[in-house]
Structures are given as C-alpha cells and as structure tokens.
Amino acid sequence: MExxxxxxxxxxxxxxxRIIANLIKGKPDAVLxxxxxxxxxxxxxxxxRMHEDExxxxxxxxxxxxxxxxxxxxxxPCSYQYFMNKELFSRIDIRADSTHIPNGEADDIExxxxxxxxxxxxxxxxxxxxxxxxxxxxxxxxxxxSSLASRTRIKTLTGxxxxxxxxxxxxxxxxxxxxxxxxxxxxxxxxxxxxxxxxERKADIISKAVEGPVSAMVPASILQLHPRVRVIVDEAxxxxxxxxxxxxEVYVNKPDWQE
Ligand code: PGA
Numbered sequence: 514m515e516x517x518x519x520x521x522x523x524x525x526x527x528x529x530x531r532i533i534a535n536l537i538k539g540k541p542d543a544v545l546x547x548x549x550x551x552x553x554x555x556x557x558x559x560x561x562r563m564h565e566d567e568x569x570x571x572x573x574x575x576x577x578x579x580x581x582x583x584x585x586x587x588x589x590p591c592s593y594q595y596f597m598n599k600e601l602f603s604r605i606d607i608r609a610d611s612t613h614i615p616n617g618e619a620d621d622i623e624x625x626x627x628x629x630x631x632x633x634x635x636x637x638x639x640x641x642x643x644x645x646x647x648x649x650x651x652x653x654x655x656x657x658x659s660s661l662a663s664r665t666r667i668k669t670l671t672g673x674x675x676x677x678x679x680x681x682x683x684x685x686x687x688x689x690x691x692x693x694x695x696x697x698x699x700x701x702x703x704x705x706x707x708x709x710x711x712x713e714r715k716a717d718i719i720s721k722a723v724e725g726p727v728s729a730m731v732p733a734s735i736l737q738l739h740p741r742v743r744v745i746v747d748e749a750x751x752x753x754x755x756x757x758x759x760x761x762e763v764y765v766n767k768p769d770w771q772e
Contacts, residue, residue, distance in 0.1 A: 514723060514736065514737060514742045514743075514744055515742070515743045515744070515763075515764075516723060516744045516746070516751070516754070516756075516760035516763075516764075517743060517744065517745045517746070517760075517764055518746055518747070518748060518751040518757065518760055518761055518764070519745070519746075519747060519748075520747065520748055521747055522555045522711045522747055523555055523559075524747075525555065525556075525709060525711070525745045525746065525747060526555035526556045526558065526559040527559055528745055529556045529559070529643070529707055529709070529745060530556065530559035530560055530562075530563055532641070532707065532743070533545070533560065533641065534563060534567075534569050536640060536641055537569065537570070537571070537574065540640065541570070541572075541573045541574075542573040542574065542575070543574055543575075543640045543641065544574070544575045544576070544577065544633075544636045544637060544638065544639050544640050545574060545575070545576045545577075545639070545640065545641055545642075545643070546576070546577050546578075546579065546639040546641065546642030546643060546695075546700070546703055546706075547576050547577070547578045547579070547597065547601070547643055548578070548579050548643050548644055548645050548653075549578065549579070549580070549593040549596045549597065549645075550645045550678075551645075552645035552646075552709045552710065552711060553600075553643055553645060553709060554600060555711075556643065556709065557600045557601040557604070560601065560604075560605060561601065561604035561605060564604065564605045564606065565604075569605075570606055571605045571606055571607040572606050572607070572608065573611075574607055574611060575611045575612075575613070575636050576607065576611065576612045576613060577613045577614075577629075577632070577633055577636070577639060577695075578593060578597060578612075578613065578614040578615070579642075579644070579652075579653035579654070579694060579695050579700070580593065580615065580653045580654045580692050580693060580694035580695065581593045581594065581614050581615040581616070581617040581692060581693050582617050582689040582691070582692050583617045583618075583622065583667065583689055583691040583692055583693060584617060584618070584689050584691070585617050585618070585689060586617075586618055587614075587616075587618075591681050591682055591687075592617065593614055594614045597612065597614060613629070613632055613633075615629050615665070615693035615694075616693075617689075617692070617693060619693075622667050622693065623667075625693065626664070626665040626666050626667070626693060627665075629665045629693070629695070630664055630665050630699065633695075633699065633702075638702060638703070638704065639702065639703040639704065640703070640704050640705065641703065641704065641705050641706070641707065642700055642703035642705070642706045642707070643706075643707050643709070644700070644706060644707065644708045644709065644733075645708075645709055645710065646708060646709075646710050646715060646718055646719065646722060646733045647673070647674055647677065647718070648673060648677055648714060648715065648717075648718055649671055649673045649674060649718070650718050650721060650722060650730070650731035650732055650733050650734070651671075651674065651732055651733070652697065652700055652708070652732050652733045652736075653694040653695045653696075653697075653700060654668050654670060654674070654692045654694035655668065655694055655696065655697045655700075655732045656668060656669075656670065656671045656674065656732070657671070657729070657730045657731065657732065658729055658730065659696070659697055659729060659732050660696070660697065660698075660729065661697045661698070661727075661729050661732070661735045662696070662697065662698040663696030663697050663698055663699075664695075664696040664698055664699050665693065665694065665695050665696055665699055666693070666694070666696060667691055667692070667693055668691065668692055668693075668694050669690060669691055670688070670689070670690055670691070670692060675688045675690070697732055697735055701735060701736075701738070701739055704741065705741035705742070705743075706736065706739060706741065706742045706743070707742075707743050707744075707745055708722075708733065708736060708742065708743070708744045708745070709745050709746070710744075710746045710747075710750040711746065711747045711749065711750050712747070712749050712750055713749040713750070713752065715746070715749075715750040716749060716750055716751070716752045716753040717753055718731070718733070719744070719746055719750050719751065719753065719754065720753040720754050720755070721734065722734045722736065722744075723737070723744055723754060724754060724755055724756065
C-alpha cells in the first residue's frame with residue numbers, strides 16, 4: 514500500500530486527477546470504477562476542471578459505479594445515479610451509455626447483479642477503482658462481516674451507515690435499508706485502486722484498515738492484500754496512523770520514475 518498524506522482534500526484530489534489523467538493518456542478507453550458520497554466530490558471537481566481547462570477527454574472511457582440504493586429511481590435526488598449525473602457525468606464529455614450504475618429498481622435483483630458482473634467482465638475489467646470508506650470500514654456498501662470474496666449482490670445497510678447517510682435525506686426513515694453493491698472480490702479484481710478518506714471522523718477506521726489485521730469486520734483492510742493500492746488521505750484522516758512519519762518520508766523521497 515502506498516499511503517499519501519496531504520494537507521487538504523483538494524491536494525489529495527489533485528493527485529488522483531493526475532493519476533487518472535495519466536491512465537487516460539496511456540489508455541484512452543480505460544475503465545474506471547467510481548464511488549459516491551462526500552469523499553469523491555473534490556476529485557470529481559478536479560476531473561471537471563481538467564476537462565474544462567486542460568482538455569482531458571473521457572469520450573472513450575467506460576465507468577462502473579460501486580453501488581446503488583434499492584428502491585430509488587435514477588431521478589431521485591438521493592440516488593447515486595442522480596449524484597453521478599450531477600457531480601461528474603454532466604460536467605465531462607463521457608457518453609451516457611458508457612456509464613454503469615446498478616439499477617436499484619430492477620424487478621429481478623439477482624439477475625441485475627449477475628448482469629453487472631458480466632458487464633464489468635465484458636468491458637475488460639476495471640483499470641482503476643476509486644473508493645471512499647465508511648466509518649464502519651465498508652468499501653462500496655460491503656458492511657462488516659461481508660465475505661472478502663463476495664461479488665455484486667444485495668446487502669442490508671448497517672444502522673451506522675443508515676445514520677451516517679441520513680444527512681443526505683430529509684430524515685433517517687427515508688434512507689433505504691437495502692442496496693446493490695459490487696462485492697469485495699469484485700473490487701479486488703480492479704488492476705489498481707485509490708482509497709480516499711478525509712477528516713477526523715475517518716481517522717479511527719483508516720488506522721484499522723491500513724495498520725490493523727485483515728478482517729471481514731473491516732472490509733477495507735482486504736486492500737492490504739492488493740498489489741496496487743494508493744491510500745490518499747488528509748492530515749486529519751491520517752492522524753491515528755502509527756507509521757505516519759515513515760509514510761511521509763516515503764512520499765517525499767519517491768524516485769521520479771516511480772510516479
Ligand atoms: P462519505 O461515505 O464519503 O460520505 O463519508 C463514504 C462511504 O460510505 O463509503
């Protein structure tokens with residue numbers, strides 16, 4: 514794991530923007546895995562800026578989002594489809610039919626999940642997956658106890674996640690209890706990953722995910738077994754890491770060729 518600690522979410526976003534721009538430069542038809550929530554928003558602002566100011570094109574890119582609430586239509590303001598259209602897709606030149614988000618209104622959830630896995634495989638697989646982390650350690654909506662080999666499927670949200678996400682809804686009772694999420698195994702198939710976390714609220718779980726034991730009770734800890742993961746965090750989210758000075762030293766002394 515490469516742990517990158519920067520003073521602000523904006524600086525973290527600019528590193529992610531550069532990584533994605535480099536990926537697209539080498540592979541204009543790359544496949545990106547995308548996340549929702551407040552964490553990836555600075556990255557999406559940066560990608561929109563790079564599109565606007567630097568001509569970064571997403572015209573051949575394919576995307577797959579991690580998850581969607583069950584029961585919300587794509588035009589519901591709290592659906593992840595709505596979020597992605599607003600925060601990213603409408604601000605760049607991506608083709609709408611190249612973007613994928615699980616259909617939370619599918620009649621047959623099981624075949625929706627199988628179809629989603631199949632679509633990822635048919636695209637050639639995800640080159641770079643962007644992740645946030647839940648305060649309970651979830652990636653996607655893989656809550657504690659999820660199989661570390663799981664594939665796209667229905668999950669029940671924990672009380673903690675419902676509480677955390679209630680801020681996006683009018684009240685707690687409106688938060689859907691179920692979702693479709695890529696599995697931990699699906700996420701681990703990605704060629705490379707960026708895990709973002711910002712703020713003191715994430716400091717505990719970042720220390721468990723990065724420096725604690727690999728455990729299904731902290732699904733993000735499985736990333737320790739992936740060969741190409743960057744954990745990009747601000748100072749507040751990094752504040753409970755034991756090896757913080759070492760991570761900073763590694764970053765500052767990184768040979769140019771390694772970028
Ligand atoms: P947040 O959520 O970005 O809104 O903190 C992260 C997550 O639940 O994965």
